[in-house]
Amino acid sequence: MTATPRPAPAVHAGAAPARRRVLAQTAFETRAILRNGEQLLVTIVVPVMVLVGLTRATFVSIDTGGATRIDFLAPGVLALAVMTSSFTSQAIASAFDRRNGVLRLLSTTPLGRGGLLAGKVLGVLTVGAVQVVVISAVALALGWQPDPAGILPAVLALVLGTAAFTSLALLVAGTMRAEAVLALANLVLLVLALAGGVVFPPEQLPGPLRHVALLLPSGALGEAMRGALLHGQVPAWSVVVLLGWTAALGWGAGRLFRWH
C-alpha cells in the first residue's frame, strides 16, 4: 500500500499572469449574463421595449420640456438599463454564486477575492457597454439627437452609476439569502423605475417623492444622463449624490459581505 513517495517538484509553475486571470473572469461573467435568457430579457429586451413603447405610444402624454419624445426618453432608458445590469442582474447572479459556493471556490484559485471582484466589475461594464450600443442604436433609429457635448460626461455618469449600483448589488448578495435577493432585486428595480426618477425626472413625481428621488442613486443617475444628453451638462449635485452612494454602499459591501 505504501508506495515510496516521490518528492514534489521543487518549483511550481504558479499562477497565470494577473491580467489573464482577470480577463478570463470578465469573459466568464459576461458570457454567463449574455447567454442567460432571463438576464438578457431584463438587461436588454425590457429597456428596449420601454424605449420603443414610450416613444411610440403618443396617446400617453409626456411633459418633455420642449424636447422630442425620443430625446427626452433615451437618456433615462440608458440609466435604467445600467441599473438592470449592475444591480438586478448582478445581485441575483452573485447571490446564487455565493450560495452555491462558486465565490468561495474561485477565491481559492489563483484568481483570489480581488481578481473575482475585478472580473465582476469589468464584466458588468462590458455588459453595460453592450446595452449602451444596442439601446443607442435603437434610439438613433427612432430619431434620437443627443447633444454631442454631453456624450463623454454621460459615459462617465454611467460608469459612476454602475459603481453605485454594483456596490448595492454586492451588499445585498453578500448579506441575504439567494431567494430573498431574487425577489428584492426585481422589486427594487420596479420601484426605482417607476418612482425613482430614472425614466421620468424627479420633478414630475407626485408629492414628497420628487424630493426623495433627487437623493436616490436612480434619480441622480437619471438627472445626470438627461443633463448631459439634453443640455450638454451634468448637474454637479447628481455627481455628488452618486459618489456618496458609491462610497457608502461600497464601504457597506466591503464590511458586511459574507462569503459563507
Place this chain on the structure above:
Amino acid sequence: MPGSPAVVVDGLVKSYGGRAVVDGLSLAAEPGRVTAVLGPNGAGKTTTVECCEGLRSPDAGTVRVLGLDPVAEARELRPRVGVMLQDGGLPTGVRAGEMLAHVARMYAAPRDLGELAERLGLGSFARTTVRRLSGGQRQRLALAAAVVGRPDVVFLDEPSAGMDPQSRRAVWELVRELRADGVAVVLTTHLMDEAQDLADHVVVVDHGAVIAQGSVPELVATGDDTSVRLTTARPLDAGDLADLGRSVGAAVSEASAGTYLVAGGVTPATVAAVTAWLAGRDVLLTGLTVGRRTLEDVFLDLTGRHLR
C-alpha cells in the same frame, strides 16, 4: 523540503456564535501521503479544512500549508493548492467543460484538459450545463477543478459524497496517482471504507478535536486484536450474551442489530465454544468471521454508537 509536512495544524480553535466547532485541533499531513480526516457530521472536519484553504481565519492556533499562512500568504499559496468544496462550488448555468477550462486558465501550466477529462470520464457530459449533472458527475467535475492546476497539496471535502461505485473507483484511482506524484492529499470523510482503503494516515476527529490518529493497521490494532463476529438466525438477548461470554471466556457484545462480537484472545477453542453454545441452545449460526477489528469498530468505539 522532503520529509517536512505539507500541512501543519497546531492547536486550531474556531468558534461560531460562542460555540467552539474546532477546539484545539492539531494534525499534520505529509507529501506523497493520503491523510483522511474522519469524523461524524458536525465534528469540525469542514471548518478545519476551510481554515487550511484560507476561507476562514482561525480564532487561535496556527495553520501552515507548505510553510505558508493560508490567509496572510494566500497569494503565494493559491497556485499550489487544489480545493474541492463539500458543496461543489460550481456555477450552475455554465457547461461542465467550460467550467473546467475556466479554472485551468488561472494557472500558468495547467494539466492537459483532454487527459484529465478522460481520466475522470467527463467527456460524456462536457457540453451539459452543471445544473443538469448528477451528483456523481458534479463531484468528478469538482475534483478535476481541484487538480487541474497541478497542486502540491489538495483538500478534498467529502469527495465521494453522492457518487456511484464507478465514479468512486475513478476518483480513488486519481487520488492514488496524486499520492504517487508526491502530492499531499487531505480528505475529509465519514465513509469508513474510503478511509480504510485510501488513507495512509487517519485522523479521527470528534467534537472539534483529534481523538485518535495513525495508520489504519495502527488504529485497528489492540492488545487482543482478533475477534469473532457472528450472526444468528434468531436474536440473542442480553442474558444470552452474558451466558455466552461466560462459557467462551471472552466479552460478547452486540455490534449492530443481529450481529454479535466476541472480543479478546480468540483461539481455535473460542470458535468451538461459540458454536457448541449455539448448538446447545438450538440457535442456527448464519455467519461467522474471525478477524481483526475494522476501522468502523474503532470509530464507533471512539465516537459512540448513539445517533446524533
